[in-house]
Amino acid sequence: MMMEKTMRAAVVTQFRQPLEVREVPVPRPGRGQILIRVHACGVCHTDLHAVNGDWPDKPPLPRIPGHEVIGEIVEVGEGVDYLNVGERVGVPWLHWACGTCEQCLSGWETLCTQQQRTGYEVDGGFAEYMVASGHFATKIPVGIDDLTAAPLVCAGLTVYKGLMMTSADPGDWVIISGIGGLGHLAVQYGKAMGFQVIAVDIEDEKLDLASKLGAAMTVNPRNTDPVGYLQRQIGGAHAALVTAVSPPAFGQAVGMMRPGGTVVLNGLPPGDFPLSIYDMVMRAITLRGSIVGTRFDLGRALHLAAQEKIIPTVHTAKLDDINEVLENMQTSSLPGRTVLELG
Ligand SMILES: [Zn+2]
Ligand SMILES: [Zn+2]
Secondary structure, eight states: OOOOOEEEEEEBOSTTSOOEEEEEEOOOOOTTEEEEEEEEEEEOHHHHHHHHTOSSSOOOSSBOOOOEEEEEEEEEOTTOOSOOTTOEEEEOSEEEOOSSSHHHHTTOGGGOTTOEEBTTTBOOSSBSEEEEETTTOEEOOTTOOHHHHHHIIIIIHHHHHHHHHTTOOTTOEEEEEOOSTTHHHHHHHHHHTTOEEEEEOSOHHHHHHHHHTTOSEEEOTTTSOHHHHHHHHHSSEEEEEEOOSSTHHHHHHHHTEEEEEEEEEOOOOSSOOOOOHHHHHHTTOEEEEOOSOOHHHHHHHHHHHHHHTOOOOEEEEOGGGHHHHHHHHHHOOOSSEEEEEOO
């Protein structure tokens, strides 16, 4: 009789309850899939929503969260002839998309209505092993270590795509609103793309970090009216990427635009914000949402990070610490990202 191989994993068994760190069977890669030994997995705010069942479409339980996975291929399933055992890959939020619908065919696989999401509809990387789709795992460039790469697979990709969606040109003034896990990467990507970055946050400590990372200007709305200030100083910014966790920051970004400006929404706090129709129409403001990025975007975001030395601020933790990490995420505003080291 063959003994079933087991691994340690952090499992959601009930919403709003601590994850159970326990032994579970190592999954088997099916056709088109690969088995990965997980080296590192970042912890994203979305994991918190999965654990709490916050969204209308809840993940089926039990579920292993985690979608900022970096690992090494240990087995390739049938039909995978473009990846090899021993290669290092990243597994993003977009676990799989159909490849045949209008969204997939037009370069918007992230909007595929049949998509499966890592650590949500399928098990993710809070585990020693995981299965990924061979077509959606992305090779990690040499020169980026595991702990640095993990946050780039979701947070880095998300802000890279968000900045692309601003349609800003090199030299343009681009606001990054909210300098947390997403924002501190957005400042670096914005600078690498040639933008003049304006950091907006209510904590001076985070604005200092943004300056160190290359922001040309910083504004703290606690002591300066950001709309009046930017309109007086530069006539408003060309674009903004809002990664903030509070709804008022979204309306504020619209006010900080120059005529014709574009505001991209990346942060996902619950709630609404008011919009002046007159202001939007008369000043021809564009407002658009942006969610993660495609495989093509991920490849470009990783290579840009390797080339321009884009480095996330990382705090490390072990799989056994997962409940503490998730709790701290809800209460503290630690800048940077936490990454689980799995060996
Ligand atoms: Zn994420
Ligand atoms: Zn599709």
